[in-house]
Amino acid sequence: MTSSLSTSQTIRKTVIETEFGVVAAQHSRAARIGAQILAAGGDAVDAATAVSFAIGVVEPWMSGPAGGGAMMLWRADEAKAYALNYGMRSPKGLNPADYPLSGAGVAGDLFPWEQVVDDRNIQGATAIAVPGLVDGVGQAYERFGRMPWRDLVRPAVDLANEGLHVDWYAALIIASTTRELAKDPDAAALFLEDGQWPTIAGWTSLSDKRLDMSAMAASLAELAEKGARELYDGDLGETLAADVRAKGGSLTHADLRAYRARFVTPLEFAYGAGGFHVMPGLTAGPTFRDTFTHLAQAGLPGDRSDDRPGDRLSDKPGAAAYAAYAAALKSAYARRLSGMGDDGESTEAPGCTTHFSVVDRQGNMVAQTQTLLSIFGSRVVSPGTGFLMNNGIMWFDPVQGRPNSLGPDKACLMNVCPVIGHDGHGAHFAFGASGGRKIVGAVAQLSSFVSDFGMDIEAAFHQPRIDISGGEVVVADDSLPTEVIAALSDAHPVATTRRTVFPYAFACPAGVMRRDGKNTGCTEIMSPWGDAISEDQT
Numbered sequence: 001m002t003s004s005l006s007t008s009q010t011i012r013k014t015v016i017e018t019e020f021g022v023v024a025a026q027h028s029r030a031a032r033i034g035a036q037i038l039a040a041g042g043d044a045v046d047a048a049t050a051v052s053f054a055i056g057v058v059e060p061w062m063s064g065p066a067g068g069g070a071m072m073l074w075r076a077d078e079a080k081a082y083a084l085n086y087g088m089r090s091p092k093g094l095n096p097a098d099y100p101l102s103g104a105g106v107a108g109d110l111f112p113w114e115q116v117v118d119d120r121n122i123q124g125a126t127a128i129a130v131p132g133l134v135d136g137v138g139q140a141y142e143r144f145g146r147m148p149w150r151d152l153v154r155p156a157v158d159l160a161n162e163g164l165h166v167d168w169y170a171a172l173i174i175a176s177t178t179r180e181l182a183k184d185p186d187a188a189a190l191f192l193e194d195g196q197w198p199t200i201a202g203w204t205s206l207s208d209k210r211l212d213m214s215a216m217a218a219s220l221a222e223l224a225e226k227g228a229r230e231l232y233d234g235d236l237g238e239t240l241a242a243d244v245r246a247k248g249g250s251l252t253h254a255d256l257r258a259y260r261a262r263f264v265t266p267l268e269f270a271y272g273a274g275g276f277h278v279m280p281g282l283t284a285g286p287t288f289r290d291t292f293t294h295l296a297q298a299g300l301p302g303d304r305s306d307d308r309p310g311d312r313l314s315d316k317p318g319a320a321a322y323a324a325y326a327a328a329l330k331s332a333y334a335r336r337l338s339g340m341g342d343d344g345e346s347t348e349a350p351g352c353t354t355h356f357s358v359v360d361r362q363g364n365m366v367a368q369t370q371t372l373l374s375i376f377g378s379r380v381v382s383p384g385t386g387f388l389m390n391n392g393i394m395w396f397d398p399v400q401g402r403p404n405s406l407g408p409d410k411a412c413l414m415n416v417c418p419v420i421g422h423d424g425h426g427a428h429f430a431f432g433a434s435g436g437r438k439i440v441g442a443v444a445q446l447s448s449f450v451s452d453f454g455m456d457i458e459a460a461f462h463q464p465r466i467d468i469s470g471g472e473v474v475v476a477d478d479s480l481p482t483e484v485i486a487a488l489s490d491a492h493p494v495a496t497t498r499r500t501v502f503p504y505a506f507a508c509p510a511g512v513m514r515r516d517g518k519n520t521g522c523t524e525i526m527s528p529w530g531d532a533i534s535e536d537q538t
Contacts, residue, residue, distance in 0.1 A: 074364060133370050
């Protein structure tokens with residue numbers, strides 16, 4: 001198929017090195033809020049708290065208070081990593097019998113498992129799992145935060161009171177899911193024109209069309225004043241659960257009261273002269289580890305000089321490296337699917353997530369990923385809270401007797417992969433990405449670019465990548481050299497595609513790096529909203 005895209009266009013993002021703290025996020029306004037918190041003397045965790053709530057307002061289809069996820073933290077004074085899991089869980093009252101198979105067989109064009117009647121595990125109130133994000137953020141804040149909680153949540157309240165600005169990119173995202181949003185009256189009222197048409201930005205640069213986020217603003221104000229547990233133990237949680245039950249879901253206030261995010265022991269392993277700290281358990285952390293185990297066995301780590309980062313025979317991955325990436329990711333995915341089970345995502349129905357990374361002046365870092373799972377989650381809005389709800393039940397296999405089968409009170413299998421890494425030559429970094437199954441491949445390659453080839457964050461984020469998300473076909477950036485494509489084609493079916501704004505073929509990463517007391521940050525170069533902002537730029 002011949003592409004219509006320009007072959008002469010070049011896109012780059014500028015990376016600035018600074019002694020000040022940096023926030024890299026998929027929305028520039030959320031990144032700026034985080035940088036302002038750092039400038040006010042906040043810790044990296046303070047900034048991450050503010051970004052978490054703010055980005056749920058300006059990018060509500062990716063994450064929000066009714067979502068879940070995980071974060072990795074690095075505390076410089078302890079030289080220690082912490083892992084915090086705030087993944088979603090299935091409600092205790094969920095009955096697998098309420099999700100009968102349609103008999104249509106494997107929905108290969110949509111999901112990799114048996115189709116459920118009315119897609120009730122994918123969309124609507126029956127797809128809603130117990131959210132964990134707010135409790136997770138609250139626990140991180142209680143342990144490491146310094147600034148008043150209220151001051152960290154209030155910027156999100158202000159953003160919601162402004163209303164969501166619908167520019168061309170927001171209009172594109174809304175239009176992509178209009179048919180599904182129209183099925184829930186409250187989602188339709190919030191995101192669509194007259195409850196049925198996509199909300200489109202104006203044709204001039206002076207357009208200022210906004211969505212009314214006042215209900216969400218009121219709920220965030222409650223969280224700002226009463227604390228994170230208000231969504232679980234308080235009236236806000238009771239309202240949320242009642243809304244879901246009224247729409248046919250199984251989430252109860254008791255489910256919310258019982259929920260607790262968990263600090264867990266990080267999965268840590270050495271690689272070359274450096275090493276990584278990732279999430280254990282039902283995340284992509286073990287798959288990331290398996291990928292690097294395979295790369296080490298393949299002999300990928302180069303002979304980097306001990307006295308100068310990047311001093312090696314090659315400073316960019318070549319055909320052998322990309323062939324090793326493809327083999328390692330394919331092997332790691334096979335082990336994930338056989339041991340953990342499938343996660344319900346495919347190229348036609350990907351997970352939609354957000355990731356941001358923070359580093360402060362002291363070298364503390366946060367790599368935080370949060371999600372509603374699908375784009376716009378369950379496509380259900382809780383009218384009493386204004387929150388767009390998750391569809392975490394989609395992560396479970398509806399067929400019983402499998403590693404990830406649907407059942408009550410079970411943790412969801414997530415694709416999140418926040419990483420804290422060091423290359424053994426002075427660089428420490430916090431990476432992560434959004435993009436469902438594409439996440440672990442993107443984060444692994446970025447981490448290898450730094451660890452194996454001595455790249456700085458600017459070079460790593462601009463370097464072309466491949467994707468192999470559990471299938472046979474390797475998707476390769478069409479800007480890769482012909483010898484790389486040829487080497488991949490020798491062992492795998494290969495399709496080439498362009499790195500574009502929509503859709504993201506190779507995930508959407510964000511990261512920060514610290515070397516010799518200087519900080520840098522970058523986001524996916526094709527992301528029109530993503531930015532890395534230093535506290536001295538606010």
